[in-house]
Amino acid sequence: xxxRLPMIALGFAAxxxxxxxxxxxxxxxxxxxxGEELEKLKAAFRRPEAxxxxxxxxxxxxxxxxxxxxxxxxxxxxxxxxxxxxxxxxPDRRWxxxxxxxxxxxxxxxxxxxxxxxxAAWGLAFQWDGRAETLEAQARMPITAPNEMNMDxxxxxxxxxxxxxxxxxxxxxxxxxxxxxxxxxETRILDALASFQRSLVSERAPFDAWIEGEEEAIGPEARRxxxxxxxxxxxxxxxxxxxxxxxxxxxxxxxxxxxxxEPDLGRGAFVPPExxxxxxxxxTPSLRDLAPEGFHMHDGSLRGIAAVIDHYVEGGEKRExxxxxxxxxxxxxxxRADLVAFLESLAAPEAPRAPPPIP
Amino acid sequence: xxxxxxxxxxxxxxxAAVLSLGFAASRAQGAGEKPVAGEICATRAEAPEAxxxxxxxxxxxxxxxxxxxxxxxxxxxxxxxxxxxxxxxLEQVEFETRAGDELIFRxxxxxxxxxxxxYEDGTVETLHTQPPGTEKRTILxxxxxxxxxxxxHPIIRLELDVAAAE
Ligand SMILES: [Cu+2]
Numbered sequence: 039x040x041x042r043l044p045m046i047a048l049g050f051a052a053x054x055x056x057x058x059x060x061x062x063x064x065x066x067x068x069x070x071x072x073g074e075e076l077e078k079l080k081a082a083f084r085r086p087e088a089x090x091x092x093x094x095x096x097x098x099x100x101x102x103x104x105x106x107x108x109x110x111x112x113x114x115x116x117x118x119x120x121x122x123x124x125x126x127x128x129p130d131r132r133w134x135x136x137x138x139x140x141x142x143x144x145x146x147x148x149x150x151x152x153x154x155x156x157x158a159a160w161g162l163a164f165q166w167d168g169r170a171e172t173l174e175a176q177a178r179m180p181i182t183a184p185n186e187m188n189m190d191x192x193x194x195x196x197x198x199x200x201x202x203x204x205x206x207x208x209x210x211x212x213x214x215x216x217x218x219x220x221x222x223x224e225t226r227i228l229d230a231l232a233s234f235q236r237s238l239v240s241e242r243a244p245f246d247a248w249i250e251g252e253e254e255a256i257g258p259e260a261r262r263x264x265x266x267x268x269x270x271x272x273x274x275x276x277x278x279x280x281x282x283x284x285x286x287x288x289x290x291x292x293x294x295x296x297x298x299x300e301p302d303l304g305r306g307a308f309v310p311p312e313x314x315x316x317x318x319x320x321x322t323p324s325l326r327d328l329a330p331e332g333f334h335m336h337d338g339s340l341r342g343i344a345a346v347i348d349h350y351v352e353g354g355e356k357r358e359x360x361x362x363x364x365x366x367x368x369x370x371x372x373x374r375a376d377l378v379a380f381l382e383s384l385a386a387p388e389a390p391r392a393p394p395p396i397p
Numbered sequence: 398x399x400x401x402x403x404x405x406x407x408x409x410x411x412x413a414a415v416l417s418l419g420f421a422a423s424r425a426q427g428a429g430e431k432p433v434a435g436e437i438c439a440t441r442a443e444a445p446e447a448x449x450x451x452x453x454x455x456x457x458x459x460x461x462x463x464x465x466x467x468x469x470x471x472x473x474x475x476x477x478x479x480x481x482x483x484x485x486x487l488e489q490v491e492f493e494t495r496a497g498d499e500l501i502f503r504x505x506x507x508x509x510x511x512x513x514x515x516y517e518d519g520t521v522e523t524l525h526t527q528p529p530g531t532e533k534r535t536i537l538x539x540x541x542x543x544x545x546x547x548x549x550h551p552i553i554r555l556e557l558d559v560a561a562a563e
Contacts, residue, residue: 275508286550313548315511315526362509
């Protein structure tokens with residue numbers, strides 16, 4: 039016999055133990071990781087020190103960010119001048135609207151919930167179905183969508199050129215009009231909006247202080263909740279890293295809307311039909327700065343964090359597209375409370391923000 | 398519950414390490430033994446890997462070609478390359494591939510993937526859901542740029558420059 043057998047036996051033992059983790063029995067009270075193991079785990083959730091990344095083509099400047107902020111709050115971006123980006127992405131509501139589903143052009147009820155915008159600079163795909171690759175490309179979508187701002191980019195450019203107060207803002211941000219172009223054009227509008235959004239970064243949450251070594255920054259419940267989240271509950275299989283998202287797409291088995299004419303395929307609408315696993319798959323949202331009693335999920339179908347936890351305990355609807363990572367997570371009442379406490383520790387105190395003057 | 402997901406990740410990584418070591422040892426002693434059956438071991442031992450062309454983690458194991466694949470050593474014959482995906486990192490390797498070569502994707506992390514290849518003419522080949530601890534294989538069907546991505550995790554991306562078959 040060679041040296042291989044003991045190795046393989048070891049391998050098998052590890053495999054069996056690994057499989058054991060999938061058994062659907064209630065989780066025994068866990069001993070949270072300690073010492074070096076805990077430090078390694080914490081490092082995976084530590085905030086980056088570098089400023090928000092930006093594409094080389096569109097580096098942020100204070101002037102560009104200021105212009106973008108003005109545009110973001112300006113209702114002229116919608117055809118009927120009734121809605122600005124901030125009407126739906128309200129800074130006082132964590133850059134969302136507090137609704138289950140967004141209210142669009144002249145009050146039309148939209149099929150999806152308005153996501154918050156914090157830390158978007160680090161995102162790899164935008165919209166719930168990831169159909170926008172950059173924030174620049176995304177910004178055009180709500181402006182031109184007939185059920186959102188219902189605007190036309192040419193008309194918008196003309197409208198802004200007619201506002202005397204915008205010229206100095208565009209000039210400060212982008213310099214004078216190029217020889218072959220205009221001071222105010224579509225690209226500059228979208229670049230400024232994207233730059234402003236890249237400047238939106240979560241404030242430090244109690245969890246961040248704990249990660250950096252302030253032991254008492256979060257309570258024992260939240261600490262146990264973190265161990266569950268990154269451990270037996272396997273939340274971090276998808277909600278990974280400091281933003282708590284893998285920027286990826288999963289069907290977590292939410293009930294399909296019985297009132298919708300067609301079920302929302304999410305990412306599945308953008309992949310070949312044989313890729314069954316992406317049907318009803320949506321982008322993993324960040325878990326920072328959640329509104330504890332707010333609406334959650336792409337369709338606003340769950341209200342309050344506790345309802346979300348219940349969904350994961352049940353494991354979602356068993357269908358062909360259900361993510362491989364989704365399986366029932368049996369949790370005792372105390373463990374559910376621990377997870378909620380942990381998620382609450384990811385919310386920074388709200389920083390009040392006055393809207394900018396609109397020219 | 399015996400182990401948490403967190404520990405499971407470590408286990409799976411350790412398992413992969415243990416297996417590589419096991420194989421390195423066994424192959425060093427004399428290739429060609431019938432492998433002990435097992436999810437990962439079996440596929441691993443069957444892989445006709447070409448010498449010297451493999452990424453770090455499997456380089457040791459492939460220092461010797463397994464028996465039965467000597468003919469693969471002949472110039473121009475299709476070869477086989479193993480790529481490791483660990484969590485959302487697909488090993489960025491530099492090797493020269495030709496049409497007809499086999500790619501083996503080995504998922505050593507603890508999450509599932511759904512890889513696909515896009516050929517220069519736009520043809521897309523989907524390898525479907527790949528749970529942790531499994532391998533997916535495909536034969537490179539055409540030369541030119543081939544882009545490997547994951548439907549689930551857009552961050553996964555590997556570009557290959559595939560030469561024409563010899
Ligand atoms: Cu993947």
